């Protein structure tokens with residue numbers, strides 16, 4: 001069984017990636033890393049991967065209309081539910097979902113479905129160990145499938161190790177990529193920043209974890225910036241029966257470390273760095 | 289009737305702060321509609337006192353297989369590009385969460401065994417606040433597909449003089465759906481390596497969608513010059529540079545608007561609105 005820890009936040013910008021990179025460094029190469037924020041893969045700025053393998057990723061299709069055969073009857077346009085064929089019979093490749101309905105309805109067989117390149121995935125070496133990551137093309141959909149692929153590759157590599165463990169930096173939100181990141185996970189660490197908005201975000205992501213039966217714990221980041229809302233988060237955690245695994249203080253060191261391309265746990269040990277170390281210990285012992 | 293999307297390649301850059309405060313300033317003088325299209329993390333409503341609220345469900349069509357007509361031929365499951373139907377030895381199953389509502393299965397079933405039924409995946413909330421119209425979309429937890437909610441939310445704002453859309457962070461399907469067809473996209477970023485890399489993605493998305501765009505650099509004093517350099521190189525207009533300010537974090541945390549509490553910030557947002565007006569005018573003249 002591969003143990004899999006997913007770091008999520010419900011919304012972005014809560015410091016999830018900075019924590020994931022710190023964990024990767026503290027994991028002492030025992031974890032296979034998977035950057036599943038394929039929309040904005042940022043672990044690379046802290047872990048400086050050397051790319052060993054690059055693979056194209058295409059999981060869906062796109063309609064192509066053969067203009068020589070098309071007699072512009074317009075049947076495809078009336079059937080398309082994604083409004084993706086315009087009056088000049090050009091396919092809008094952003095809107096096209098690749099369902100193929102147009103190719104079935106076309107009486108002149110003028111429409112073929114072609115595979116579309118949605119992005120790339122990579123296998124790299126970093127100072128935190130092997131990392132799987134990906135990059136989705138501009139405005140491409142299918143992030144959920146790319147997440148599933150990255151995780152699958154990470155799991156396969158992990159399986160070969162005596163202590164098979166995968167650390168996943170998850171995507172923001174609660175939609176398909178998050179669900180893909182959570183699927184089959186052992187546990188989730190939810191990173192929240194104290195504010196009125198965070199309460200709703202946290203409750204939603206906790207609900208998704210519960211829905212997919214993934215046990216979760218909470219980290220309050222920048223807890224001292226808004227103590228009142230930190231208390232609200234603590235009460236919410238109690239109500240949801242989720243443990244609080246750590247409280248990280250606000251520290252501009254996070255930004256400065258990022259600008260230098262290092263994590264908060266490398267270099268001088270400061271207050272925030274210590275809190276991140278404690279969080280990692282607590283997360284591993286409580287959740288796994 | 290210009291519509292302006294506020295987006296950001298990554299979360300936590302202050303996108304919602306920009307969208308909500310800009311909407312407030314705009315609503316002082318103009319017929320304004322704020323649409324929260326960040327349906328996976330809808331937060332804009334926290335910043336206003338909403339009145340006469342009305343919530344309506346958003347449905348998507350999903351197939352229903354009438355097993356008394358189905359002969360388990362499997363044509364539907366072969367044709368479904370999203371693997372949302374599985375035909376077994378003795379039954380046919382639909383996985384609603386995987387279904388994109390494309391209609392292929394109902395069209396193709398040789399025995400007319402498939403009809404489509406509405407399924408609720410979330411809701412939109414319509415309201416007014418101090419003369420401004422507001423719509424917020426929300427995706428039900430466990431549901432994977434935000435775009436239908438975003439479409440429904442955007443539809444409610446048709447016909448207003450000014451529409452401000454709070455888009456979801458990122459540059460994939462949900463953000464695309466929100467930004468698509470708007471007249472301008474404000475990209476809120478911060479001057480860090482993360483901010484720059486995500487900004488590049490967001491710019492790539494705007495170019496692909498053919499939506500004109502400009503940048504607001506938030507916490508502009510906390511980072512380095514790479515975002516500025518990038519904007520200069522790419523000739524991307526920077527419409528605002530907002531300093532990091534403890535006060536804005538405090539006001540945001542408790543769900544209030546900084547322009548209501550601090551005149552320096554009110555001036556900054558008025559400046560942003562003026563810069564935006566100039567660019568919109570230019571777009572209208574060129575377009």
Ligand code: SF4
Pocket residue numbers: 353357358359360361362363364365375380396397398399400401402
């Ligand atoms: S195509 Fe129609 S008859 Fe064939 S398995 Fe599907 S529902 Fe049943």
Ligand code: SF4
Pocket residue numbers: 099350351367368369370371372373382386387388389390391392393394
């Ligand atoms: S409507 Fe489209 S996506 Fe849904 S089950 Fe039918 S073929 Fe598949």
